[in-house]
Structures are given as structure tokens and as C-alpha cells.
Amino acid sequence: MPRLDVCAFAELPDGSARVVHAGSVSVGVYNLGGELYALEDRCSHDDGPLAEGELDAEAGVAVCPRHGARIDIRSGRPLTLPAVLPVATFPVSVEEDRIVVELDT
Numbered sequence: 001m002p003r004l005d006v007c008a009f010a011e012l013p014d015g016s017a018r019v020v021h022a023g024s025v026s027v028g029v030y031n032l033g034g035e036l037y038a039l040e041d042r043c044s045h046d047d048g049p050l051a052e053g054e055l056d057a058e059a060g061v062a063v064c065p066r067h068g069a070r071i072d073i074r075s076g077r078p079l080t081l082p083a084v085l086p087v088a089t090f091p092v093s094v095e096e097d098r099i100v101v102e103l104d105t
């Protein structure tokens with residue numbers, strides 16, 4: 001399983017997001033209250049770049065900048081239309097102070 005080095009844990013503070021790229025896949029990595037989450041940075045409605053939209057860190061929601069779907073960052077599930085399908089999520093961990101995402105591609 002390919003592993004993607006994101007950044008040092010300290011470089012992704014609480015309430016922030018960062019996008020990393022692995023070939024044709026872009027992954028948004030989020031810090032919500034010290035817990036890390038990673039989901040494909042591609043809205044399931046029409047490929048909107050989720051991490052470029054509004055981040056509601058308190059609710060754990062990414063708002064798609066293209067048509068406004070609200071995506072639950074923890075589960076990848078859409079909370080509002082027009083997205084109806086989940087966004088892919090990936091395991092993320094901290095190893096020796098580095099954030100690492102495991103891709104299943």
C-alpha cells in the first residue's frame with residue numbers, strides 16, 4: 001500500500017487543512033481538534049477541490065467550493081446536496097512526528 005508523507009505534525013495545526021498529491025490522486029488532510037483525517041480532494045458530485053472551499057472545523061465539514069455540498073470530513077459522507085455519494089477516505093497516522101497517509105490505490 002503506497003504511503004504518502006504529508007508534513008510534520010506541527011505544520012498542520014488544529015482547524016487547518018493541507019492538500020498533497022500522489023500521481024493523479026489529491027488528498028486533503030485535516031486536523032480537527034488534534035485528530036487527523038484524510039479524504040480524497042475531489043467532490044463526489046463534480047470533482048470540486050474540497051480543501052479549497054470553506055472549512056467548518058468545529059462541525060468537521062468541508063464545503064465544496066464548486067456547488068456548496070457539505071462533506072463530513074470524518075466519514076467522507078455528503079451531508080447536503082448536490083453530492084450524494086461518499087468521498088474516499090484514507091487511513092492517516094503520525095509516525096516519528098510526520099503525518100503519513102496510506103493510499104489504497
Ligand code: FES
Pocket residue numbers: 043044045046047048064065066067068069081082083
Ligand atoms: S462539485 Fe462539489 S458540489 Fe458540485
